[in-house]
Structures are given as structure tokens and as C-alpha cells.
Amino acid sequence: MRIPLWVEASRLKVLVFGGGPVGARRAKFFSAAGAKVRVLAKKVVPELQVIGVEIKLVDLYQYDPSDDIRWADVVVVAVDDPVLAEQLFRKAESMGKLVNDATDASRTHVVVPYERVVGGLRIAVTSEGAAGTPARLSLDVIEGCIKNSWIPLFFQIYKQLKAEAKEAIKETKKRLAYYQALVEDEEFLELVKAGRAQEALARGRSIMSKILIA
CATH class of the missing domain: 3.40.50.720 (NAD(P)-binding Rossmann-like Domain)
Structure with a gap:
């Protein structure tokens, strides 16, 4: 396989x-x-x-x-x-x-595979030789779906917060707990999906602060 x-x-x-x-x-x-x-x-x-x-x-x-x-x-x-x-x-x-x-x-x-970068993410698709053209054209569909979603903004915010966490949280276990807390926090995700980038960053930093003193 x-x-x-x-x-x-x-x-x-x-x-x-x-x-x-x-x-x-x-x-x-x-x-x-x-x-x-x-x-x-x-x-x-x-x-x-x-x-x-x-x-x-x-x-x-x-x-x-x-x-x-x-x-x-x-x-x-x-x-x-x-x-x-x-x-x-x-x-x-x-x-x-x-x-x-x-x-x-x-x-x-x-x-x-056929591949391209979409919203900071590298996407690769293959049919393993069965039907190359559909595999190649599927990248257009995938790109459209990602670009029209909240994922590119989430990528940028999460990337920024992850970089800050690596500087602020030295203990690996706590840092991983922070990453998990981010994706489980409904308020943070709602702000991202609403396109409120600065508020989402502030919410993420607030969660980080709680992790640091835990």
C-alpha cells in the first residue's frame, strides 16, 4: 500500500x-x-x-x-x-x-502527484495513474473550496499564535495543551469564522496566558 x-x-x-x-x-x-x-x-x-x-x-x-x-x-x-x-x-x-x-x-x-499551495497549505492529489486529468482538475475545486472558507484566515492566525507559543511556553506538554485548547475554544473559532482576526488573536493570547499560569 x-x-x-x-x-x-x-x-x-x-x-x-x-x-x-x-x-x-x-x-x-x-x-x-x-x-x-x-x-x-x-x-x-x-x-x-x-x-x-x-x-x-x-x-x-x-x-x-x-x-x-x-x-x-x-x-x-x-x-x-x-x-x-x-x-x-x-x-x-x-x-x-x-x-x-x-x-x-x-x-x-x-x-x-499534482500539487499546489493554497492559503498556506500544500495540497497534493493523485489518482495513482487511473485518471490523471480528473486528479489535476480536482485541485481547482479544492482551491476554490479552501479560498472561499475560513481556513486561510485560521491558518494565518494559528501560525502566528503557534510562533508566539513556542517563545512563551517552554514546556512541550503545556504547549501541546495550548494548541488543543485553541481548536476546542468555541469563541476563538467563531471569531475566526466571522473574519475578526484581531479579536481572534486576542482571544488566543488570553488562552495562552491561562496555560502559562496553570
């Missing part, structure tokens, strides 16, 4: 098999997040040559990529030939690597 995780990409080394449009998108995705990216392909699209990734021009039908696979944390398979894709997937898998298989979503180990 696949589980959702956020991974610090700057700690990753990513090997991409394939220099076409799909390989380029994957390389750009990981590189933009700070990963070290190496692309292996006989030829590459022009976009790949300008995004600052390592490119090795090799014939994947003849080249032995074992050393490159050992170097990588994540391996991306993005080649057109299904037989070659199968060989590359099996080799990377047998060497204990996590594989993002752009050619066969049913066997991929790593899913690359």
Missing part, C-alpha cells in the same frame, strides 16, 4: 532514464526541489539542456547503468520502449531502489 509522505528533496539523488518530454518533466520536478538529477538517454529534448541537470548521452540498449543506479536514491523510468522500460524497472528494483515508473503506474513505487 502506498502512503503519502513529504520528503526533503535536497537530500535525494535521482536517476532519470529517458530524455523525452516525460523524462524532462520528472527531471525538472526533482531538480527544482533541490535534488541532484542525472539523466541517461541517447538524446534529450532541448529543455533538459538548460535546467542544470547532469546528462549522460548513452545508448540504453547497450549501456550498463548499474553504477548509476547504485548512485541514485530514486530511479525514474521514462522511456518509450515497453521492453526496455521493463528491463530498467526490474534492474533498479532488484538493486533495492525506489522507482517512479512513468510507463506503468500500477507498479511504480514513487507517485508524483
Whole structure:
């Protein structure tokens, strides 16, 4: 079973098999997040040559990529030939690597979701290969729902109060109790939902004061 995780990409080394449009998108995705990216392909699209990734021009039908696979944390398979894709997937898998298989979503180990930031929250959606376009378009619906709700204001107020609590409440147990008290306080939530930001902040600070002297 696949589980959702956020991974610090700057700690990753990513090997991409394939220099076409799909390989380029994957390389750009990981590189933009700070990963070290190496692309292996006989030829590459022009976009790949300008995004600052390592490119090795090799014939994947003849080249032995074992050393490159050992170097990588994540391996991306993005080649057109299904037989070659199968060989590359099996080799990377047998060497204990996590594989993002752009050619066969049913066997991929790593899913690359559609994602965006909405009101300070990062939202990611995937159909795990079943229906990509509905998954992508669902982000528009999710964004609209969040933007038209009280969540963005709640995010900003809660973020501010959490920062203040980290400075004021040194004891972890009390600090966690404060966070719980905030979300359970009806007056605080009513002020947030009414858009009364300053009053909500004042209410949150009042709750904090009570936690501090408890």
C-alpha cells in the first residue's frame, strides 16, 4: 500500500532514464526541489539542456547503468520502449531502489502527484495513474473550496499564535495543551469564522496566558 509522505528533496539523488518530454518533466520536478538529477538517454529534448541537470548521452540498449543506479536514491523510468522500460524497472528494483515508473503506474513505487499551495497549505492529489486529468482538475475545486472558507484566515492566525507559543511556553506538554485548547475554544473559532482576526488573536493570547499560569 502506498502512503503519502513529504520528503526533503535536497537530500535525494535521482536517476532519470529517458530524455523525452516525460523524462524532462520528472527531471525538472526533482531538480527544482533541490535534488541532484542525472539523466541517461541517447538524446534529450532541448529543455533538459538548460535546467542544470547532469546528462549522460548513452545508448540504453547497450549501456550498463548499474553504477548509476547504485548512485541514485530514486530511479525514474521514462522511456518509450515497453521492453526496455521493463528491463530498467526490474534492474533498479532488484538493486533495492525506489522507482517512479512513468510507463506503468500500477507498479511504480514513487507517485508524483499534482500539487499546489493554497492559503498556506500544500495540497497534493493523485489518482495513482487511473485518471490523471480528473486528479489535476480536482485541485481547482479544492482551491476554490479552501479560498472561499475560513481556513486561510485560521491558518494565518494559528501560525502566528503557534510562533508566539513556542517563545512563551517552554514546556512541550503545556504547549501541546495550548494548541488543543485553541481548536476546542468555541469563541476563538467563531471569531475566526466571522473574519475578526484581531479579536481572534486576542482571544488566543488570553488562552495562552491561562496555560502559562496553570
